[in-house]
Amino acid sequence: MTAAQRAGQLFMGGISAAHPDQAQLRTLRNNHVGSVMLTGRSTAGTTATRKLVDGFRGQTDRIADRRVGLLVATDQEGGRVQVLNGPGFSAIPSGLTQGSWPTATLRTQAAGWAKQLKAAGVNLNLAPVADVVPAALGTRNIPIGSFQREYGHTADTVTSHTGAFAAGFAQSGVMTTLKHFPGLGQVIGNTDTTANVVDSVTTTGSSSLTPFQAGIRAGSPFVMVSSATYTKIDPKHLAAFSPTVIDHLLRSQLGFKGVVISDDLGNAVAVRSFSPAQRAVNFIAAGGDMILTVQPSTVPAMTQAIQARMRQDAAFRAKVDDSVRRILDAKHNAGLLNCS
Numbered sequence: 001m002t003a004a005q006r007a008g009q010l011f012m013g014g015i016s017a018a019h020p021d022q023a024q025l026r027t028l029r030n031n032h033v034g035s036v037m038l039t040g041r042s043t044a045g046t047t048a049t050r051k052l053v054d055g056f057r058g059q060t061d062r063i064a065d066r067r068v069g070l071l072v073a074t075d076q077e078g079g080r081v082q083v084l085n086g087p088g089f090s091a092i093p094s095g096l097t098q099g100s101w102p103t104a105t106l107r108t109q110a111a112g113w114a115k116q117l118k119a120a121g122v123n124l125n126l127a128p129v130a131d132v133v134p135a136a137l138g139t140r141n142i143p144i145g146s147f148q149r150e151y152g153h154t155a156d157t158v159t160s161h162t163g164a165f166a167a168g169f170a171q172s173g174v175m176t177t178l179k180h181f182p183g184l185g186q187v188i189g190n191t192d193t194t195a196n197v198v199d200s201v202t203t204t205g206s207s208s209l210t211p212f213q214a215g216i217r218a219g220s221p222f223v224m225v226s227s228a229t230y231t232k233i234d235p236k237h238l239a240a241f242s243p244t245v246i247d248h249l250l251r252s253q254l255g256f257k258g259v260v261i262s263d264d265l266g267n268a269v270a271v272r273s274f275s276p277a278q279r280a281v282n283f284i285a286a287g288g289d290m291i292l293t294v295q296p297s298t299v300p301a302m303t304q305a306i307q308a309r310m311r312q313d314a315a316f317r318a319k320v321d322d323s324v325r326r327i328l329d330a331k332h333n334a335g336l337l338n339c340s
Contacts, residue, residue, distance in 0.1 A: 001063055001324070007306045008032025008061070009324045010284065012073060014266065014294030017042035017083050020052060024296040029059050031303045034327065035071035038083055038122070039294050046088030046120040053121030068328075069336025073124035073177075076117060080147045081127075089116050095129055095161075099151030103164035110168025117174050123334050124175045126224065126261075128165040130211035131185040132158045143180075143190040150185065155207040159214045166215060175334055178215040179224035180263055181250060182239060183208045191227040191263060191270035203232045204249055213254055221258045221330050223250060225288065227270040237286070238270065241279075246287035259289045259326050265302075266293030277305030285309075285316060289323035 001009075013028040015021070017038035028036065036056055042049065053072050060070045074083045079094025092098075092113055098106050117125060133145040135153040144150050151161035166176045182202055189197040202208060212223065227240045234244035240262045250256050265271050265279040274282065280291050280302035293299060310317045331337040 003307050003310055004303070005032045005061055005063065006320060006324045007303045007310070009034040009068075009327050010280075010289065010291055010306065010320065011035065011299060011303065012037050012071065012261065012290055012292045013296045013299055014039040014264075014292075015056075015296070016040045017049065017052075017074065018044065021296075025056070025059070027296045027299055031299050032061055033299060034060070034068060034331075035073065035124075035290065037126070037292060037294065038072065038074040040083065042084055043086040045086030046084075046116055048086075049084055049120035049122075057121070066338060069331050069334070071124050071327075071331060071334075071336065072122050073126050074117070074122050075126050076113065076122075077127040077129060077149060079149065081149060084117070084120060084122070088119060094148040095151050096148040098165070099157055099161045101161075103160050106161055106164040107168040107171075110165045111171045112168075114169040114172035114174040118172060122174065123336065124177065124222065125169060126177045126179065128162040128176060128178065129180075130158060130162045130178045130215060131180060131183045132208040132211065133185040137186070140188060141185060142188060142194075143184050143192070145185075155210040159211040162211045162215055163218060166218065166220060170219075173334075175221045175330065177222035177224050177261060178212055178220050180226035181212055181223050182206075182226070182230060182233065182245060183212075184226050184228060187228050192268050195269050195272065197228040197270055198231060199228055200231045202230050204253065209254070212250075216254050216256045216258075220256075221333065222261055222290075223256055223258065224261045224263055224292075225250070227263050227265075227268055240265065240271075240288065241274075241282040241286050243286045251287060257326075259323075259330050260287065261290040262288055262292050264292050264294050266295030266298045276301040281305050281309050281316075284319055284323065287319070289326050
């Protein structure tokens with residue numbers, strides 16, 4: 001792979017599921033972007049979505065005469081966070097409702113939802129939500145609680161139900177993402193719409209890390225890192241830019257060996273004070289692997305910054321290579337890459 005192709009594998013670019021923009025698709029293709037996220041809301045159904053996705057797939061890079069498979073992701077949690085709807089897709093209830101079901105029921109249902117995504121050509125779900133929202137905070141927790149995205153108010157309920165959701169998806173061959181590490185359950189503000197979102201409660205020993213820990217032990221392929229600041233873990237950095245959160249806590253302490261993906265670094269208000277170039281470089285330098293941006297226009301500046309730093313800094317270049325390997329491993333395990 002060229003440096004540009006390696007840099008491109010580190011990105012997931014957002015594309016509207018209902019109205020894909022050809023200029024944005026060109027931007028992703030020109031920058032060798034290896035993963036896309038279907039965004040917004042679509043009621044087109046599985047067949048139309050599959051047609052759309054197959055069109056994207058035909059544009060991915062060929063290296064040594066082999067096509068590098070495209071990761072296609074979406075937010076299909078349920079309730080108010082369900083991108084893909086219409087014929088062939090079930091209406092998925094909220095996380096709080098799913099959390100009230102027996103785990104065997106959730107696992108069976110999740111396996112069915114995953115089959116629907118697979119039929120639509122989607123191979124990665126940016127779910128389940130592993131955040132524990134305390135009952136006392138409830139809907140005052142804007143990013144999770146106000147939308148009933150959480151499975152419950154205790155670490156035990158969230159652990160058992162994120163596990164059941166992920167197991168159902170694994171059974172049907174669709175990858176999942178534990179989010180939003182190290183948890184958005186204790187915050188008030190939403191990092192998508194607010195700057196300076198702070199968790200002053202969570203520590204490296206908090207029980208709210210248990211759902212992540214259990215999911216990692218069960219083999220979760222992806223973990224998404226939040227853009228809040230955790231004052232009792234690393235008060236100086238947003239989690240997405242924190243080596244303490246990613247390299248130390250997630251990698252070393254919890255033993256996560258899969259792909260660390262960022263929460264949105266394209267449009268989120270939490271990262272507005274950093275240039276797109278800084279966001280990309282800071283995330284990779286902190287130990288992250290895949291940069292999610294719902295704003296494809298940020299990709300050229302981001303990929304150029306990554307390549308510039310690769311040229312200047314051998315340690316950074318080694319981090320990029322490690323990240324690309326983890327991403328290609330995930331693609332290989334999902335049947336998207338044939339290395340025989």
